[in-house]
Amino acid sequence: MAKTDIVCATCVGTGQGPCDGKGVQTLKEGVWISNPISIQILGICSALAVTNRLENSLVMGAALIFVGVGSNLFVSLLRNVTPRRIRMIAEVAIIATFVILFDQVLKAYYWEMSKQLGPYVGLIITNCIIMGRAEGFALQNRPLVSMVDGLANGLGYAAVLAVIGFFRELLGTGAIFGHVVLDPSWYTPNQLMVLAPGAFIALGILIAVFNWISGANKAEAEGEAP
Amino acid sequence: MDTKRSTYSIFYAAALGLVCALALTAVDRATEERKAANAQAEEVRNILTVLGVPFDAGDSAAGLLETYGTAVTEEERGDSSFYVYDNPDAGVLSATRFEGPGLWGPVEGLICLEEDMRTIYAVSFYRHEETPGLGGEISSDWFQGQFRGKSIVDESGVPGISVVGGADGISEVDAITGATMTGDKVEEMLNGLIEELVGGGGHG
Numbered sequence: 096m097a098k099t100d101i102v103c104a105t106c107v108g109t110g111q112g113p114c115d116g117k118g119v120q121t122l123k124e125g126v127w128i129s130n131p132i133s134i135q136i137l138g139i140c141s142a143l144a145v146t147n148r149l150e151n152s153l154v155m156g157a158a159l160i161f162v163g164v165g166s167n168l169f170v171s172l173l174r175n176v177t178p179r180r181i182r183m184i185a186e187v188a189i190i191a192t193f194v195i196l197f198d199q200v201l202k203a204y205y206w207e208m209s210k211q212l213g214p215y216v217g218l219i220i221t222n223c224i225i226m227g228r229a230e231g232f233a234l235q236n237r238p239l240v241s242m243v244d245g246l247a248n249g250l251g252y253a254a255v256l257a258v259i260g261f262f263r264e265l266l267g268t269g270a271i272f273g274h275v276v277l278d279p280s281w282y283t284p285n286q287l288m289v290l291a292p293g294a295f296i297a298l299g300i301l302i303a304v305f306n307w308i309s310g311a312n313k314a315e316a317e318g319e320a321p
Numbered sequence: 322m323d324t325k326r327s328t329y330s331i332f333y334a335a336a337l338g339l340v341c342a343l344a345l346t347a348v349d350r351a352t353e354e355r356k357a358a359n360a361q362a363e364e365v366r367n368i369l370t371v372l373g374v375p376f377d378a379g380d381s382a383a384g385l386l387e388t389y390g391t392a393v394t395e396e397e398r399g400d401s402s403f404y405v406y407d408n409p410d411a412g413v414l415s416a417t418r419f420e421g422p423g424l425w426g427p428v429e430g431l432i433c434l435e436e437d438m439r440t441i442y443a444v445s446f447y448r449h450e451e452t453p454g455l456g457g458e459i460s461s462d463w464f465q466g467q468f469r470g471k472s473i474v475d476e477s478g479v480p481g482i483s484v485v486g487g488a489d490g491i492s493e494v495d496a497i498t499g500a501t502m503t504g505d506k507v508e509e510m511l512n513g514l515i516e517e518l519v520g521g522g523g524h525g
Contacts (some may be wrong), residue, residue, distance in 0.1 A: 178330040185337055186353040192341040196348050203352035290454050317391075 114240040121232075121240055125247025131224040132255040132298075133305040141215045142256055143294035147240030150272055152260025154208050155215065156253020158197050162219055163228060165193040169222045170233035171241035186222065186229040194219045224248055259297045263288045358382040365389045366507045367447045369418050371431040372406040401517065404431075412436045416443075417518075421510025426450030428459070428510065434473070438518065444468040446507070456503030467494040473515045480519040484508040 099301070105185030115122065131137045169189045177185050198216045198258045201209040219225060228248050233241040254289025256297055264270060270276035285295045323329060343445035362382035369376050369385070374392045376385060396403045403415040429451040434441060444465055451457045458464050475479045477493040484504040488495045497505040
């Protein structure tokens with residue numbers, strides 16, 4: 096473990112090492128700096144649709160991480176032998192394979208969840224985050240760092256979904272993971288948060304908070320500069 | 322290798338397609354049994370629920386099937402098949418399936434009648450694609466619960482259920498505000514079934 100840490104810390108910016116010296120930066124980009132949802136505003140459809148419960152949000156996040164890592168790996172491995180003209184079709188084929196793989200396993204081992212997520216797992220095939228990472232990153236980078244990129248963007252997506260899912264479930268049903276935490280004797284669940292408009296409101300507030308934090312960071316950085 | 326040539330592209334696409342197809346076939350085969358068991362358990366769970374058979378919600382697919390096997394008998398009466406259960410609290414109950422078009426997609430459900438084959442014990446809409454929060458409310462407890470104790474023939478003996486606002490009759494249930502279309506469709510499909518049940522074959 097310690098050895099990996101040294102490798103990760105020392106190769107930054109050198110252009111060498113297993114991630115070509117940009118593993119840490121790639122991770123930061125996906126999770127925070129260019130977060131697919133809060134900064135790039137991609138993958139909104141599923142982020143709005145499945146976040147009425149925290150558990151659903153987490154499973155959806157896991158799906159995206161799995162598909163992102165898997166498809167980025169294979170797109171990257173095949174990047175030098177894929178004909179340019181049909182590269183997007185090849186990417187979609189790889190992505191679709193991973194999505195259906197996840198969907199089938201969900202259907203077999205987590206039936207209840209599969210029913211609740213409905214078509215949204217399958218719709219990851221057309222998710223702009225996944226396609227964007229394959230086209231914009233994996234096609235130009237080596238396999239390992241491509242996997243890091245897939246992981247980072249999946250994590251960024253999952254984190255935002257988890258936050259929205261947490262607040263929607265808490266305010267909409269007064270529960271977390273199905274356990275009642277806000278006593279119904281004084282808290283009346285706000286149905287709005289469970290329905291689609293609640294998702295828009297929650298996402299809007301979240302993006303505003305993100306912008307406010309990153310804006311504050313930027314101002315601070317500029318203030319410190321001589 | 323010249324990746325710009327058309328023949329290369331064709332072979333590449335074919336090879337990639339083949340590999341993907343093989344991977345998917347493998348995972349489909351591997352999960353086939355469990356998926357089938359899940360689907361079957363789902364069916365059985367719907368039937369057990371509508372008949373009021375006590376079962377453990379967390380039970381495995383095999384456990385549910387066993388409960389179903391011991392408690393429920395299947396009977397053919399006329400053209401339709403019934404699931405029959407001797408409920409200790411409510412007498413012999415018979416349930417049958419119905420289906421029809423909803424507003425956005427097909428609606429499937431089960432209706433369970435008491436021994437007189439007129440009084441409704443329970444109705445369940447277990448599969449539908451109606452708007453969540455509006456037409457989707459047909460699968461909510463309050464909407465389905467209204468059917469209990471209602472009769473499939475009205476006071477004057479005319480068969481049929483009505484989904485109306487401010488329901489008070491023996492064969493009326495409250496409609497869902499903002500989901501008139503779904504209500505009409507549901508009424509239509511239930512009445513189609515009721516006509517068959519009352520018209521003949523109902524008493525077996």
